[in-house]
Amino acid sequence: KEIVQQLIENSTTFRDKTEFAQDKYIKKKKKKYEAVITIVKPSTRILSTMYYAREPGKINHLRYDTLAQMLTLGNVRAGNKMIVMETCAGLVLGAVMERMGGYGSIIQMYPGGGPVRAATSCFGFPKLFFDNLHEFPLSKVDSLLSGTFSTETLPSEPEDNALVEEESNGLTDEKQASLQEAEEESTTEAAMEINQTEEQETMDINVEDVEFKENKEKENKENVREKQRKQWERRKKLIEAAALLKEKNADGLIVASKFHPTSLLLSLLEFVAPSRPFVVYCQYKEPLLDCYTKLRERGGVINLKLSETWLRNFQVLPDRSHPKLTMSGGGGYLLSGITVVLDKGKSDSGHSEELKMEEPSSKRCKVQDLHC
Incomplete structure (x- = not known):
């Protein structure tokens, strides 16, 4: 000042x-x-604005107004069972968790070795929010739909204990071998008639080596147990997520990915209950147009809409309110719709009957005469 x-x-x-x-x-x-620092509570709007301004590539150029429309079109609310597939550093997942308030369940579908939740950790959610959060890899979706899903690749709890015992036995054998070697060395040194001072020094060194080996063995045991405990927890969570998906009664689906949305949406819609909304975000409209066409051919969805949001900031000051000259070029595109039950047999028969009724009587008579 x-x-x-x-x-x-x-x-x-x-x-x-x-x-x-x-x-x-x-x-x-x-x-x-002047350097003014204001500490505020993290929220979806603050984090999305920050990411869009500094690192838009990490969130696939998802603007905060587009994210708000996704939450509205997806009917995200407390008590829902939501499926979220996103590659936006966990921003969409955090927004869904904030909207649900810790009530309900969320299943995060992730590509690769594990989910990315960099932005989710910035929200500062309590532990209660993460208790209802499940994760499931995209690589196992096809096996889950075909009924061949299994968790045999991950170790179970008794096998982990057996591994711990085997490794501990191996470590004890190594310990005994090291002790025998120390004793043999001490006997050979005594036989060589070395001075008492030199013998004492060598014994001290041997004792230190044995203590160092014991400490190292303890650390190895703890690391093995911690690794196996994490593997068991991961297997348990995977089984819980698979059980939730097998029910096929999710209340909504949100997809915001850098991958082509058609194959993702068609496979994940199998886990969504009828009369439930779904939303797909993409930075470009061409993949969503392809997805729109595939959904119309497949059926089972209604109220399909492909929309683009347009945002312009305004300066609001006394006698100086006007739209700002700079604005973002685009906030991405959204494809939304509602799932319905599709009975293929009835739909095909109904369609053939409609065609027959539309044919004129003279044409129907000629067709019948030809068949006779």
Whole structure:
């Protein structure tokens, strides 16, 4: 403040300026010389605005108004059972968790070796929110739909205990071998008639080596047990997520991925209950157009909409309200719809009957005569 005040006093043109110009001059100097830090509680709007301004590529250029529309079109609310597939650093997942407030269940579908939740950790959710969060790999979706899903690749709890016992037995054998070697060394040293001082020094060194080996063995045991405990927890969570997906009664589906959405959506829609909404986000409209066409051919969905949001910021000040000259080029595209039950047999028969009724009577008679 003292620096800004001194600049105002030393300025020769400050008094000649208008009131608006003076305010603008003071704000400009304060912004340059004053460091103001405001600590705020993290929220979806703050984090999405920050990511979009600094690292938009990490969230697939997902703008905060588009994210708000996704939450609305997906009917995200407390008590729902949602399926989320996103590659936006966990921003969409965090927004869904914030909207649900810890009530209900969320199944995160992830590609690769594990889910990415960098933005989710920035929300500061309590442990209760993560108790209802499940994860399932995309690589096992086909096996789950075909009924061949199994968790044999991951070790079970008794096998882990057996591994711990085997490794501990191996470690004890190594320990006994090391002790025997130490004893043999001590006997050979005694036989060589070395001085008492030298014998004492060698014994001290041997004792230190044995203690070092014991400490290392303990650390190895703890690391093995911790690794196996994590593997068991991962297997347990995978079984729970698979059980939730097998029920095929999810209340909504949200997809915001860098991958082509058609194959993802067609496979994940199998886990969504009828009369439930789904939303797909993509930075470009061409993949969504392809997905729109495939869904119309497949059926089982209604109220399909492909939309684009347009956002422009406004400056709102007394006598100076106007739209800002700079704005974002685009916030991506959304494909939304509602699932319905599709009976293929009835639909085909009904379609053939409609065609027969549309044919004129003269044409029907000719067709019947030809068949006779």
